[in-house]
Amino acid sequence: MHERTIRTTISTGTLEGFTRDGVHRWRSIPYAQPPVGPLRFRAPLPAEPWRGVRYCHGFGNCAPQPRRYTLLGVGKYQPMGEDCLTLNVVAPEKPQAGPLPVMFFVHGGGYFMGSSATPIYDGAALARRGCVYVSVNYRLGALGCMDMSSLSTPTHPIEDNLMLRDIVMALRWVRDNIAVFGGDPDNVTIFGESAGAHAVATLLAVPQAAGLFARVISESPASGMIRSADSAARFAARFVELLGAEPGEGAATLMSARSSDLGKTLEALVGNGQEELPGSFPVGPTYGTEYLPVDPVEAMRRGTAHRVPLIVGNNADEGRLFTRFLPLLPMDESMIELLLTDADAERRERITTAYPGYPNSAACVTLGGDFAFGTATWQIAEAHSRHAPTWVYRYDYAPRTLQWTGLGATHATELFAVFDTYRTRFGSLLTAAADRRSARRVSKDVQRRWRSFSRTGDPGDGWPRYSEDTRAVLVFDRTSRVEYDPHADRRRAWEGFTLASP
Numbered sequence: 001m002h003e004r005t006i007r008t009t010i011s012t013g014t015l016e017g018f019t020r021d022g023v024h025r026w027r028s029i030p031y032a033q034p035p036v037g038p039l040r041f042r043a044p045l046p047a048e049p050w051r052g053v054r055y056c057h058g059f060g061n062c063a064p065q066p067r068r069y070t071l072l073g074v075g076k077y078q079p080m081g082e083d084c085l086t087l088n089v090v091a092p093e094k095p096q097a098g099p100l101p102v103m104f105f106v107h108g109g110g111y112f113m114g115s116s117a118t119p120i121y122d123g124a125a126l127a128r129r130g131c132v133y134v135s136v137n138y139r140l141g142a143l144g145c146m147d148m149s150s151l152s153t154p155t156h157p158i159e160d161n162l163m164l165r166d167i168v169m170a171l172r173w174v175r176d177n178i179a180v181f182g183g184d185p186d187n188v189t190i191f192g193e194s195a196g197a198h199a200v201a202t203l204l205a206v207p208q209a210a211g212l213f214a215r216v217i218s219e220s221p222a223s224g225m226i227r228s229a230d231s232a233a234r235f236a237a238r239f240v241e242l243l244g245a246e247p248g249e250g251a252a253t254l255m256s257a258r259s260s261d262l263g264k265t266l267e268a269l270v271g272n273g274q275e276e277l278p279g280s281f282p283v284g285p286t287y288g289t290e291y292l293p294v295d296p297v298e299a300m301r302r303g304t305a306h307r308v309p310l311i312v313g314n315n316a317d318e319g320r321l322f323t324r325f326l327p328l329l330p331m332d333e334s335m336i337e338l339l340l341t342d343a344d345a346e347r348r349e350r351i352t353t354a355y356p357g358y359p360n361s362a363a364c365v366t367l368g369g370d371f372a373f374g375t376a377t378w379q380i381a382e383a384h385s386r387h388a389p390t391w392v393y394r395y396d397y398a399p400r401t402l403q404w405t406g407l408g409a410t411h412a413t414e415l416f417a418v419f420d421t422y423r424t425r426f427g428s429l430l431t432a433a434a435d436r437r438s439a440r441r442v443s444k445d446v447q448r449r450w451r452s453f454s455r456t457g458d459p460g461d462g463w464p465r466y467s468e469d470t471r472a473v474l475v476f477d478r479t480s481r482v483e484y485d486p487h488a489d490r491r492r493a494w495e496g497f498t499l500a501s502p
Contacts (some may be wrong), residue, residue, distance in 0.1 A: 005057075010177040013050040021092055023124045024181075026089045027117075028060035031173035032166065034083035035139060040255060041148060041158040042087035044085060044169040060086055062115035063140040064259040066267070069113035078117050082143065082259055086171050087136040088116055089180045090127040099184035101454040102174060104213070105135045106167060108194030108412070109455070111225065111283035116181055125420035129451055132183030134174060138166035138199075140283075142262040143238065147286040148254060150233035151240065156251035160232075160289045164206055166198060171212040189353050189454040191217035191414055195284070197312075198222045201380055204306050205299035206292055215457050217311040217450060219414055223376040225284035226295065235269070235282040242268055298381035309457040310384050311450075313393030313473075314377045317408035320370025331368040333359035338373065347497065354493035373411070374487075375494045385466045391459055392466040393486065394486065397442045398478040399435035417446040417476070438478045446476060 003020045010029075017026035020162060032044035039045065061081035062070055070078040074309040092100070103126055107114040108263040116135035123133035138144060139162050149160040175185045190213045192200040203209045204216060228237070236250070243265045245253035253260070269282055287295045320327045330339045336359070340348045355363040381392045395414040402408055419429040423438040431439045449459040464472040471485035476499070485491070 006179055007053065009050075010180055012047050014053045014173070015056050017089075021124055021128075021254050022093050023127045024091045024093055025088075025124075026056040026181075027058055028086040029056055030085060030137075031087050031170045032085040034319060035085060035143075035162075036082045037331065040082065040143070041156075041162065043159045043162070046169070047173070049077050056254065057432050059115075059117040060084070060353045061137075062117060062145060062262060063137060065113040065140055066263065070260050071107065072117060072119065078115055078336070080259075081155055082139075084137050084139070085166060085169075086116075087134055087173065088123075089178075089288060090123045090133040091183070092127050092130065093484050095132070096182055099179065099187070100182050101131045101179055102183040102185070102188040103131045103133050103450075103454050104171065104174060104188055106113065106190065106192035106196035107135065107137070107200050108192065108196040108220075109140070110222070110281070110329075111163065111195045112141040112270075114140070119417055120419055120421055122419065125423070126418075126447070126451075131179060131451070134170075134178070134183075136167060136170045138163045138170075142254075142266045142283075143259060145283040146235065146239065146266070147227075147229070147232035147289075148236045148251075149248040149286075149289070150229070151254065153187060153251045153366075154274055154418075156255050158251060159291075160229075160286050161291045163199065164202065164285055164292065165208075167203065167335075168206065168209050168212065171209065175212060186214065186423045187455075189215045189217060191219065191450070193219040193412060194222055195225065198225050198284065198376070201310075201312070201376075202226065202292070202312075202469075203298045204308070204384070205294060205296035205304075205364040208291065210306060212439075213308065215309040215453060216311070217402070217453065218310065218377075218380065219418070220314045220318060220373050220411060221312065221376040221380060223379075227282075227284065227286055229286055229288040232282075234285040238267055238272075239282065271454040295434070297379045297383050300380065301386065303345045303387040305384065305387075307388040309453070310379050310380075311382050311391045311393065311453060311459060312384075313395065313414075314373045315409045315411060315414055316394060317398070317410045318367075318368065318373040319365040319367075319410070321367055321411040322368070322372075328369045330364075331370045332361075336364060336367060339381075344499065351493045351497070354490045357490050369411075370490055370494065374490065378491050378494070381471075382468060385468065389457065391453075391463055391474070392467045392472070393463075393474045394483075396475050397439070399431045399432050399439055401432060401435075414446065414476070417443040418450060419464065420447065425478050442478070442480070444478055445480060 030047040061084040063084045127133045144162040147160045152158040190200045198221045201218045240250035330336045352358045355367045357363040398409040454457040463474045
């Protein structure tokens with residue numbers, strides 16, 4: 001496989017990347033100073049210049065997380081470390097006629113795991129079709145996605161919403177540097193999946209993000225991943241108590257603790273929370289702060305969010321993944337009954353009767369998937385469409401291999417289409433010969449629409465805008481189609497439901 005090096009100079013110095021398979025790649029470019037030592041729990045600062053050439057051939061650290069989630073290949077794990085604020089750029093090798101749209105990807109992982117180095121997020125297929133692709137790392141778990149600011153002291157200052165601040169800093173880096181790579185800084189589409197989808201939707205309500213992106217694609221945004229400042233303070237107090245901090249020493253203990261101990265404490269806190277209130281998580285953004293003043297969906301509703309075009313959607317069988325892996329969601333009768341404890345009898349009845357056969361297993365899994373992902377899609381679509389162009393999808397396609405395993409079109413499977421995985425060796429294993437053509441057809445359709453949206457803000461013909469009058473949803477499947485207010489009974493059942501704060 002022919003590979004050669006390529007050098008380019010940005011505001012902080014010279015980078016060396018490499019060219020292969022029709023694209024240029026630069027990996028692990030620092031967009032901020034390492035958030036270590038006194039910068040732990042502080043807002044990110046711009047990267048400092050370096051002398052000489054910085055080699056960007058390989059991936060550096062991902063954010064600290066349980067090691068099992070850092071697997072990159074057979075027996076190959078990505079190194080972890082708090083010095084992890086880097087991004088990757090992939091650009092077409094062929095010279096282009098003008099600046100290209102930028103597609104900026106935020107990985108998922110429940111705000112406690114994940115990395116931009118995960119092979120499926122490579123982005124070369126997107127770049128070859130005419131964009132500059134950027135993928136970003138941000139601080140995870142207790143170090144970035146828990147709001148510890150209520151514990152801040154003059155000696156140990158702590159700021160809120162660190163992961164949002166990280167992503168905004170990376171977007172500023174894009175604004176200042178992406179033209180060097182052939183990208184248009186005025187035409188940036190931010191997109192993400194799961195927690196990443198939640199993050200990009202949340203950025204619609206972050207005042208500091210104004211002007212840094214032109215449109216948003218939110219793939220399966222998660223529900224229950226945001227909390228008030230008061231709720232965040234209670235989580236923070238419980239966290240440092242579990243960590244073993246003495247009264248009044250929370251901030252000092254956080255600053256001196258090993259990252260591995262912070263990770264273990266978070267696992268204990270999440271485990272305790274699932275027993276007390278399924279679906280309640282201590283990680284994710286906090287609203288009611290200067291950085292994120294208003295709950296994002298409420299900001300969209302009011303029209304105070306950034307009024308940019310939006311695609312939002314979820315998958316037909318979201319919940320099935322969580323019956324096999326990551327049992328963090330309410331997926332059985334006992335957990336669902338606990339989830340609905342504080343709902344009045346009428347609301348509880350309305351929700352459960354929307355899932356025929358409840359409490360059988362299939363109904364519970366569908367209900368749990370709607371709670372975790374469907375509700376966020378419905379709420380975001382309804383709120384944002386009042387003030388800005390909005391398109392909604394549902395991804396139903398699943399090759400027979402995924403159907404046979406019982407996963408179907410479960411959480412994250414649309415990524416196979418977005419990133420053209422079905423054309424890779426791994427994708428060939430997912431598709432029996434009879435499915436190869438349909439898998440590539442669906443992939444081509446999704447990519448065509450994401451590409452059109454990133455260029456123009458419109459995903460193309462045959463996909464009507466979402467409105468409260470029609471609720472048009474494009475269903476991606478072997479034969480794609482438009483449905484109007486699909487599963488209306490399920491959507492209406494959840495209206496007004498909120499998860500009680502712990």
